[in-house]
Amino acid sequence: MMGHWIRNVIPRRYLIATLFIAGMLLLLAIVQAPKSTRDGGVAVSAGNGQSVALADFEKVAELALLDGWSPRFVGTQDPDQAQPWPFVGGFEQPWEPASPYLEDQGVALNGPGSQSEVALWRGLEWRRIRFPVPIASARLEPRQGRQLLVTLQSGRGRFETRLIEMATLRVLWSVDSGPWSRFSWDGRSVLTGLESPDGETQLLTAIPVNHEPAPATLASWDEAGMSPAPKGLPVKEDRLWADGQDLQGARVAVPRGKDFRLWFPREDVLWTALGGRWIQWHLEDGTWRRAAEGEGELRAMPPLAMGLVTPKGVRQRGPVDRANWTEVETTVPAWPEYDPAWTWAGEGALTAWEQRWGKGLETLGPERQREALRKAHLPDWKVAVKLRASVKGWLPDGPDIALRERSAVAWVWLGPRIIQERLQPTERVRRIRPLLQSR
Numbered sequence: 001m002m003g004h005w006i007r008n009v010i011p012r013r014y015l016i017a018t019l020f021i022a023g024m025l026l027l028l029a030i031v032q033a034p035k036s037t038r039d040g041g042v043a044v045s046a047g048n049g050q051s052v053a054l055a056d057f058e059k060v061a062e063l064a065l066l067d068g069w070s071p072r073f074v075g076t077q078d079p080d081q082a083q084p085w086p087f088v089g090g091f092e093q094p095w096e097p098a099s100p101y102l103e104d105q106g107v108a109l110n111g112p113g114s115q116s117e118v119a120l121w122r123g124l125e126w127r128r129i130r131f132p133v134p135i136a137s138a139r140l141e142p143r144q145g146r147q148l149l150v151t152l153q154s155g156r157g158r159f160e161t162r163l164i165e166m167a168t169l170r171v172l173w174s175v176d177s178g179p180w181s182r183f184s185w186d187g188r189s190v191l192t193g194l195e196s197p198d199g200e201t202q203l204l205t206a207i208p209v210n211h212e213p214a215p216a217t218l219a220s221w222d223e224a225g226m227s228p229a230p231k232g233l234p235v236k237e238d239r240l241w242a243d244g245q246d247l248q249g250a251r252v253a254v255p256r257g258k259d260f261r262l263w264f265p266r267e268d269v270l271w272t273a274l275g276g277r278w279i280q281w282h283l284e285d286g287t288w289r290r291a292a293e294g295e296g297e298l299r300a301m302p303p304l305a306m307g308l309v310t311p312k313g314v315r316q317r318g319p320v321d322r323a324n325w326t327e328v329e330t331t332v333p334a335w336p337e338y339d340p341a342w343t344w345a346g347e348g349a350l351t352a353w354e355q356r357w358g359k360g361l362e363t364l365g366p367e368r369q370r371e372a373l374r375k376a377h378l379p380d381w382k383v384a385v386k387l388r389a390s391v392k393g394w395l396p397d398g399p400d401i402a403l404r405e406r407s408a409v410a411w412v413w414l415g416p417r418i419i420q421e422r423l424q425p426t427e428r429v430r431r432i433r434p435l436l437q438s439r
Contacts, residue, residue: 056424057369057373057376057421057422057424058421058422059422060104060121060409060420061121061419061420062418063119063418063419064416065416065418067112068111068390069109069110069111069112070109070110070111070413071100071109071413072100073098073100073134073137098137098138098139098180101411102138102139102145102148103145103407104407105120106118107119107418108135108138108150110134110135114133115132116130116134116135116152117129117130118138118148120166129148129150129164131150131152133152133153133154133155134152135153137149137151137179137181138151139181139182139183140166141187141209142185142186142187143186146166147165147166147172147187147209148163148165148166149162149181149190150164151177151179151180151181154176159176159178159179161174161175161177161181161190161192162174163209172209173207175207175248175249176247176248177192177205177247178192178194180192182264183209183264184206184265185264185265185266185302185303185320186267187209188208188209188210188267189207189208189209189264189266190206190209191204191205191206191262191264191270192204192205193205193247194247196234196241196244196256197241200232200256201233201234201253201254201255202253202255202256202260203234203240203244203252204251204252204270205248205249205251206264206267206270206288207248207249213249214249215286216247216248216249216251217250217251217288218234218237218251218253219235219251219252219281219290220235220287220289221233221235222235223289226293230255233253233254250283250287251288252288254272254274255274256274260272260274261274261338263298263300263306263320265302265303265320265321266321268282268283269283269321270288271300273297276297277293278295278296278298278308280293280323294308295310296308296309296310296311297309298338299335301342301344302320302344303344304344304345305318305319305320305344306319309335314327315328315332315335333357333358335357336349336355341355342355343435345360345361346358346360347359347360348360348361349361352403352405364428365426365427365431368426369403369410369423369424370403370410373401374398374399374401377399377412377414377419378399380399380414384414385415388415388416391415394413395414395415403423405429405433406432408422408425408429408433409422
């Protein structure tokens with residue numbers, strides 16, 4: 001009955017035309033498939049349970065690398081080293097190699113013949129700062145990224161640290177230094193240092209960012225009520241070795257050992273630890289002086305607090321600028337093993353490799369974009385392995401993916417080229433960026 005009514009009301013030719021158009025639209029949808037964002041598609045805002053499409057990334061920049069150039073620092077073998085990745089040293093303090101990726105602004109590269117450069121993405125083009133010697137480390141000022149800290153290997157066993165203004169690429173100051181350098185957490189000072197010829201002492205020095213280094217000073221270890229300086233430690237200028245005497249800034253000599261650790265939260269606050277003992281230093285009138293010391297294992301929670309595990313296993317927590325400890329309730333889960341990769345936020349912490357601790361981050365979506373990027377670029381890596389022998393030595397297991405969630409980008413190293421991809425604007429990225437702003 002209904003079919004008879006349709007035939008009488010709607011002419012047969014219109015029904016055939018409608019069915020034909022519907023079929024063509026269905027065929028077009030199947031053939032065309034969803035578009036990626038780089039092809040004009042709509043970005044997917046993936047929630048906690050929604051996977052990210054492999055092609056849904058926008059390429060921001062691409063840097064072609066000549067043979068022999070790579071985003072690595074001193075101490076690597078090129079191209080077919082026995083252990084090409086990760087960098088030797090991992091996250092050890094204070095000698096962990098700084099990441100060669102400078103947030104979303106650029107990448108530090110070493111090349112053949114001791115050449116090196118920092119490539120910066122500026123105004124839709126690459127600008128390069130070139131050096132005739134290798135780069136040992138490169139770091140951006142942690143707050144706003146306005147300054148670049150580069151340590152260069154100026155000769156055999158000799159290093160130089162430069163502070164460079166990002167806007168103009170002007171060198172603000174340059175000092176002889178050790179093989180590593182870092183900003184304080186507040187970005188107002190730089191810490192670097194030298195190892196003594198016998199390997200027993202680490203000579204640290206703090207240099208202010210906003211003006212020339214002040215006259216050199218040396219911590220005397222003579223504070224009232226404090227333990228004496230370790231035997232053989234240089235506490236007077238004439239006890240320093242030649243390079244140590246040339247080091248500028250506010251200096252402090254500390255014993256060096258395998259478990260030596262340091263934290264530099266503020267321009268005037270320094271924590272050091274070795275052998276189950278810790279010291280908090282304050283910079284007073286241009287000289288480092290001990291403000292507190294004690295026994296136990298320090299566990300930094302940058303940038304929020306310092307943690308302490310006493311010899312009896314009691315956990316305590318205090319501010320970063322003074323040794324004012326408060327006992328932690330036993331119901332709080334065990335702290336993770338210390339690693340600078342942890343980002344602390346409120347009562348929780350996480351790393352870029354999906355490790356989590358504590359409370360407050362349960363609803364933060366899982367990190368899915370690293371693996372999506374790896375899968376998307378795996379065919380490019382397979383092609384690169386066949387075209388350039390060194391790629392297998394650099395990247396034996398596939399492309400290297402470095403997430404910079406604070407800047408909502410990722411760096412993809414394929415061997416012959418480096419690509420910066422814009423991360424999908426997922427709920428996780430929107431929520432995690434404020435947590436990382438204070439790093």
